[in-house]
Amino acid sequence: MAAGTESNAGYSVRNARTGEEIGLAMQRLCLSGRVLGAGARLLARHVFQSSESRPVEVVYAFMLPRDAALRRFTIRGEGFTAHSELRPAEEAVKAYEEGMERGALSTLARQYGDGLINLTVGNIRPGETVTVTLEILAGVEARDDGFRFRFPFTLAPSYHARMRAIETGPGEGEMELPEDEFGDVILPKFRADAEGLHAVGFDLRVMGDYGEVASVSHGLRVRMEEGGLRVSLTAEGDVPNRDLVLDARRGEPRAEVLGGRCADGKLHFVALAPSVCFGTPAGEARKVVFVLDRSGSMQGSPIEQARKAIEACLGALSGEDEFGLIAFDNRTEVFAERLLEASKSNRERARAYLETIDARGGTELARAVEKAAGLAGAGADLLVLTDGQVFGTEKIVARAREAGVRLHVLGIGSASQDRFLAQLARETGGVSRFMTPRERVDLPAVDLFASIGRPVASDVRVSGTNVAPQPAKFLFAGTPLVVYGEGQSLKIEWTGGELELPVADGGRQMGETARLLRGARLITDETEAGKLKELSLAYGLASREMSLVAVVNREGDRAGEAAVTRVVAVGMPRDTAFGAYFQPAAMAAAPMPGAVGRPSVRLGSLSFRRAEPRGVMLRAVFSRDQLADKLPADQLMELAGRMEGDGGMPGRDKDERLLETVRAVLAFLKEGHSTKKGAFRVHVQRLVAFLERQGGTRDVVAKVIDAAREGRVIPGEWLDGAVTWKEVEAAVTL
Amino acid sequence: MKPSSEYTLAELAEQSQTPARTIRFYIARGLLEGPARAGRGAFYTDAHLERIARIRKLQGEGRMLAEIAVELGGGGGEAALPAPEAWWQYEVSSDVKVMVRDGAGPWRMRLIRTAVAELTGRLRASEPEEGGNDGGGNRE
Numbered sequence: 001m002a003a004g005t006e007s008n009a010g011y012s013v014r015n016a017r018t019g020e021e022i023g024l025a026m027q028r029l030c031l032s033g034r035v036l037g038a039g040a041r042l043l044a045r046h047v048f049q050s051s052e053s054r055p056v057e058v059v060y061a062f063m064l065p066r067d068a069a070l071r072r073f074t075i076r077g078e079g080f081t082a083h084s085e086l087r088p089a090e091e092a093v094k095a096y097e098e099g100m101e102r103g104a105l106s107t108l109a110r111q112y113g114d115g116l117i118n119l120t121v122g123n124i125r126p127g128e129t130v131t132v133t134l135e136i137l138a139g140v141e142a143r144d145d146g147f148r149f150r151f152p153f154t155l156a157p158s159y160h161a162r163m164r165a166i167e168t169g170p171g172e173g174e175m176e177l178p179e180d181e182f183g184d185v186i187l188p189k190f191r192a193d194a195e196g197l198h199a200v201g202f203d204l205r206v207m208g209d210y211g212e213v214a215s216v217s218h219g220l221r222v223r224m225e226e227g228g229l230r231v232s233l234t235a236e237g238d239v240p241n242r243d244l245v246l247d248a249r250r251g252e253p254r255a256e257v258l259g260g261r262c263a264d265g266k267l268h269f270v271a272l273a274p275s276v277c278f279g280t281p282a283g284e285a286r287k288v289v290f291v292l293d294r295s296g297s298m299q300g301s302p303i304e305q306a307r308k309a310i311e312a313c314l315g316a317l318s319g320e321d322e323f324g325l326i327a328f329d330n331r332t333e334v335f336a337e338r339l340l341e342a343s344k345s346n347r348e349r350a351r352a353y354l355e356t357i358d359a360r361g362g363t364e365l366a367r368a369v370e371k372a373a374g375l376a377g378a379g380a381d382l383l384v385l386t387d388g389q390v391f392g393t394e395k396i397v398a399r400a401r402e403a404g405v406r407l408h409v410l411g412i413g414s415a416s417q418d419r420f421l422a423q424l425a426r427e428t429g430g431v432s433r434f435m436t437p438r439e440r441v442d443l444p445a446v447d448l449f450a451s452i453g454r455p456v457a458s459d460v461r462v463s464g465t466n467v468a469p470q471p472a473k474f475l476f477a478g479t480p481l482v483v484y485g486e487g488q489s490l491k492i493e494w495t496g497g498e499l500e501l502p503v504a505d506g507g508r509q510m511g512e513t514a515r516l517l518r519g520a521r522l523i524t525d526e527t528e529a530g531k532l533k534e535l536s537l538a539y540g541l542a543s544r545e546m547s548l549v550a551v552v553n554r555e556g557d558r559a560g561e562a563a564v565t566r567v568v569a570v571g572m573p574r575d576t577a578f579g580a581y582f583q584p585a586a587m588a589a590a591p592m593p594g595a596v597g598r599p600s601v602r603l604g605s606l607s608f609r610r611a612e613p614r615g616v617m618l619r620a621v622f623s624r625d626q627l628a629d630k631l632p633a634d635q636l637m638e639l640a641g642r643m644e645g646d647g648g649m650p651g652r653d654k655d656e657r658l659l660e661t662v663r664a665v666l667a668f669l670k671e672g673h674s675t676k677k678g679a680f681r682v683h684v685q686r687l688v689a690f691l692e693r694q695g696g697t698r699d700v701v702a703k704v705i706d707a708a709r710e711g712r713v714i715p716g717e718w719l720d721g722a723v724t725w726k727e728v729e730a731a732v733t734l
Numbered sequence: 735m736k737p738s739s740e741y742t743l744a745e746l747a748e749q750s751q752t753p754a755r756t757i758r759f760y761i762a763r764g765l766l767e768g769p770a771r772a773g774r775g776a777f778y779t780d781a782h783l784e785r786i787a788r789i790r791k792l793q794g795e796g797r798m799l800a801e802i803a804v805e806l807g808g809g810g811g812e813a814a815l816p817a818p819e820a821w822w823q824y825e826v827s828s829d830v831k832v833m834v835r836d837g838a839g840p841w842r843m844r845l846i847r848t849a850v851a852e853l854t855g856r857l858r859a860s861e862p863e864e865g866g867n868d869g870g871g872n873r874e
Contacts, residue, residue: 057755057758059755059759093753093755097743097744097747097754097755100743100754101742101743101744120755164796164797164798165798166798166800166801168800174798174799174800176793176798176799179793184753184755184756186755186759296844360844360845360848361844361845560769560775560776561776562743562758562761562768562769562776563758564758564761564762565755565758565759565761565762566762567759583843
């Protein structure tokens with residue numbers, strides 16, 4: 001994509017007064033660095049260039065990834081290179097403004113609430129090219145067999161009870177946040193069409209023995225390199241309308257300790273202990289409340305995906321489980337005022353209720369969590385499905401913590417609220433997954449749901465090392481325990497078990513990375529100003545209290561020359577409807593010449609279309625022939641949804657139910673789901689329990705149960721049509 | 735009228751309790767005139783100070799900068815005129831019109847539109863047949 005000034009296909013930036021076209025102030029954003037199983041050490045290179053006739057001040061706003069902090073930046077231009085200083089925010093602003101007054105090239109990276117950053121580069125001269133390279137420490141979504149890494153290439157417009165949003169021109173929106181909460185933060189303009197904006201790209205090294213790296217967001221070029229894989233964008237550049245999402249997987253989960261001796265002489269480490277090291281979850285009855293975000297920003301694909309995900313999870317509930325369902329926007333609506341037993345009729349009622357849920361309104365998440373906590377009682381588990389597009393997240397996290405429930409979060413979005421949602425889950429003792437609307441959400445939802453309410457380890461304690469922050473007390477299947485600390489070894493204890501992990505010296509760079517990742521995580525979790533400042537100083541990382549600043553005096557700088565401020569626009573996150581946030585308001589009703597002083601009246605003629613009844617597609621019952629055209633995962637989802645409250649499949653009589661249940665187990669097994677493994681493991685457990693109760697003495701049923709426990713595949717076409725006992729017997733005998 | 739003072743940007747920022755970067759942003763947005771003199775020795779005046787106070791007041795009332803820019807756009811004598819307001823008008827039935835002030839947030843607008851749609855539906859459903867008894871009575 002050409003991100004230069006010569007061609008801004010379909011869109012141009014113009015001076016509001018003169019109508020003259022303005023060249024893009026930021027040309028390119030390129031991400032490089034190393035990504036490990038425990039976090040990433042990144043370099044974000046921003047190239048600024050002005051084609052204006054006056055000095056410019058460019059403001060670029062972005063959101064920090066999860067557990068992230070800025071470490072430093074380097075600024076380069078013709079004949080100079082300078083490095084940032086870490087200073088208290090007010091001092092940094094003063095230094096920046098003094099530099100601006102002198103006409104010097106001044107750069108300030110300041111963090112605001114919610115991890116919002118304003119990178120401001122002032123006094124870029126006409127025609128001058130300036131490159132600012134920011135070093136960022138960031139966390140990853142760790143999983144037993146790998147990780148998901150997200151980096152925001154755009155910023156999601158988000159809901160706040162006191163925000164203001166407006167469509168200022170065709171396909172261009174602005175948003176403002178209350179100053180008493182967000183200070184002087186400047187948000188970008190949001191463009192419905194990101195074409196013509198700055199180009200984004202990446203060239204990253206994924207370190208470790210990951211056999212597979214893939215992306216659901218961008219086309220990847222992957223090359224083998226010593227120590228890992230090098231991944232870059234296939235195209236020359238892309239548009240800033242979505243996060244970069246990278247998934248790295250290794251064959252089998254294994255414990256990993258990344259560490260090394262630092263300049264302070266200490267061995268710093270980050271340890272990842274996969275959940276499989278801890279045991280298997282107990283199959284107790286569960287109390288779960290589904291909390292569905294139906295805010296305006298969820299309209300379209302995200303709400304459809306979220307509905308499907310809940311429907312899939314309803315299929316995993318057993319007759320002993322109890323569940324609740326809440327939908328929220330700026331209001332909270334409950335499906336029932338108390339928890340209901342997960343009987344077939346209640347689950348069907350819940351499905352019917354889901355079909356009536358559409359997207360509307362704001363995102364009052366904290367209220368919904370409090371309502372759910374009231375419904376379920378302290379210690380219950382909540383599964384929250386949301387895009388997380390909300391500002392003022394620190395308060396929400398605090399309120400959720402006070403509610404005394406565990407929040408498990410399934411995020412659905414193209415632009416990162418990963419930082420917030422990861423924090424929300426972690427701070428309440430739950431786990432989170434963040435998906436994009438363009439990938440299957442139902443399977444990860446089922447997978448996440450399988451572990452909810454059933455920790456693989458409780459009362460987890462870590463001893464023998466200087467550990468901070470304290471790791472999670474409960475551990476859930478699929479998500480490893482992450483421990484940051486110092487020392488030679490690490491001992492993890494939990495109810496019924498213990499594990500010791502040695503810490504090897506992987507060199508100073510690894511040790512320094514581990515130390516910085518810990519600092520970034522501690523800063524993310526801290527809210528108190530004094531402690532934030534201490535942490536910033538201890539780890540050399542920026543925070544809300546400490547900013548990064550650099551002032552470069554160049555030959556020919558002219559004092560007092562007023563720079564013109566330009567804010568770098570970003571693209572609306574792909575799959576978030578522009579109209580969900582931005583609608584024409586007073587701007588569109590600007591008084592025409594001569595109309596000043598009297599009300600202007602818009603004669604709108606709205607035609608109200610009767611809403612089509614929802615859920616026709618969702619309610620559809622697939623015949624076997626239709627099922628045959630679907631993907632195996634869709635067919636499994638359909639099977640899971642049809643399970644009865646007693647764990648068996650439906651049928652006209654006991655024998656048919658038994659046969660259909662056997663067929664379902666074989667179908668799940670064939671696709672890699674057993675009683676221990678796979679997203680549908682809870683479904684398989686329930687099917688097997690049904691067979692044990694109802695199977696009687698049939699030898700073939702016993703063999704199928706054994707296969708399900710061993711994860712052994714029985715060849716056959718189990719998904720595509722009716723089977724007979726004879727066919728099953730022949731297959732299991734082979 | 736008191737003689738106009740001269741302020742550097744830093745002084746203007748301090749006097750107006752507004753960050754210097756925000757003041758530059760206002761200028762770039764066309765909300766505020768640039769300094770009274772360009773280059774070395776650039777300065778700002780009481781007019782800038784007053785304008786900033788006005789912008790801040792309007793922001794405090796919930797206006798966005800884009801709206802304020804339109805409102806203050808004319809400057810000069812127009813500033814003395816009352817602020818214009820834009821309204822949407824919906825004809826929900828032949829005898830009922832609903833006026834909605836423009837500028838509400840998207841969710842508020844959606845809520846209002848839903849309410850208007852409901853009202854439209856209800857009125858249409860109870861619309862009297864042509865020639866029916868539709869006159870007089872104590873109707874609201």
